[in-house]
Amino acid sequence: MGLLKKFAKAVGWDLAVIKNYHHLPAFRRQRAEWLRQGGKITRKFMILGDYEDSAGTAKGHYFHQDLLVAGFVHASNPERHVDVGSRIDGFVAHVASFRPIEVFDVRPLPPTAHKNIVFRQADLMGECVTEITDSLSCLHTIEHFGLGRYGxxxxxxxxxKGIANLVAMVKKGGTLxxxxxxxxxxxxxxxxxRVFHPTSILSYDVVRNSLALQRFDYVDDAGDLHLDVDLATNVPSVRYGCGIYTFRKQG
Structure with a gap:
């Protein structure tokens, strides 16, 4: 156990308080001013880490892909949009704020009061219904298929098998x-x-024979977004990035 952890345990303070102890004088000044103005304190809840924190995080795989693809769906306004396994409290919520979205996942989802989210539990490595939608998303999901992590x-x-089923679900002329x-x-x-080389998906038979790449975007190792990159001439060199592919199904 590190010295900071030992000290925090000894004095009964949260480790975050110890790390940000230099902000304690500001906390005390603010508390004194609150009391001087007649304010009541029902419970002391000392939070020191937010004094120098930023407004939030606007980077990373999920932030960029969820917002970017939700924007694509909004702009294209498909007749029907189906999602497979994407983050419920990210991408799915973004899309559900402006249109219905049907979600397939191998895991169950508790009932929600939001009517724009229609959920169906299904294993997309098995059989699927073909050509059911003109717009389909599967974000940060396919890499888990077959590893047993989610049951x-x-x-x-x-x-x-998952990619083949995704392709089969899209109507000709539709978008994946x-x-x-x-x-x-x-x-x-x-x-x-799994982690994939950026061009590996283009070599899969079902992709090569059925899909045309419309655009490629990616998030680099630092969590920054690169828009509309020519994958034929500029293959990203990343250790653990996120590739975001927009395909059109040929027909």
């Missing part, structure tokens, strides 16, 4: 938005996720 069966080809971790090589970090 799905072990299948070394789970990502390939898919994202996943990208790196310098194809890797399996069992049982967390």
């Amino acid at each position: 799905d069966p072990i299948d070394v080809d789970g990502h390939l 938005y898919i994202s996943f971790p990208i790196g310098r090589n194809d890797e399996v970090h069992f049982n967390a996720h």
